[in-house]
């Protein structure tokens with residue numbers, strides 16, 4: 001089976017202000033199509049781990065594998081290519097450009113990758129908005145839509161380059177129950193219908209309970 005995401009004995013230390021062993025022997029896998037949540041108290045190392053998994057942080061010990069490829073030790077230009085092609089990101093704050101339209105915001109990561117021409121990218125972006133049920137918002141400015149709609153646009157944007165995995169850092173942290181449920185259902189459909197894997201850091205027990213698996217962390221370790 002494809003090694004979609006796997007960590008082998010990942011350890012990380014912060015060296016300042018004092019030496020701090022923040023991640024300890026992190027070993028886990030995410031299978032294709034799996035929807036996994038990561039939970040743990042504030043400060044246990046979730047964001048630090050996500051930063052490594054997203055290939056942004058290269059200062060760690062151990063191995064990270066993505067899509068059958070050893071990521072650890074790759075050059076930074078190769079890492080940004082892998083990141084743009086294979087990973088979609090959804091954060092607590094949507095980071096949309098307020099003066100751009102919804103459609104332009106969704107198109108941006110594909111324009112950066114420059115693998116397709118503009119009409120094709122626009123077609124893909126409208127398709128992603130359709131999947132999320134918000135194609136009617138395409139020509140609106142991002143500053144003019146609601147918080148729940150903004151998060152759906154952010155998800156559409158995360159899908160534009162057809163990633164294998166979506167990584168989320170508190171993607172429902174800013175949403176009310178109604179909108180959190182919409183986001184959960186979208187993630188569930190992406191996993192079930194499109195075989196996309198999802199790895200989501202959350203403090204929301206109700207959200208996590210509905211995912212396929214919960215990885216619980218404590219003091220930099222994964223609990224069995």
Ligand SMILES: Nc1ncnc2c1ncn2[C@@H]1O[C@H](COP(=O)(O)OP(=O)(O)OP(=O)(O)O)[C@@H](O)[C@H]1O
Pocket residue numbers: 014015016017020022040041042043044045046047048049
């Ligand atoms: N750059 C840094 N230098 C030193 N220590 C750091 C640094 N970044 C984070 N830490 C410490 O590492 C620990 C883990 O932080 P991290 O942000 O990964 O926790 P978290 O589980 O994501 O917390 P939260 O749920 O509050 O976001 C914390 O004790 C934090 O203070």
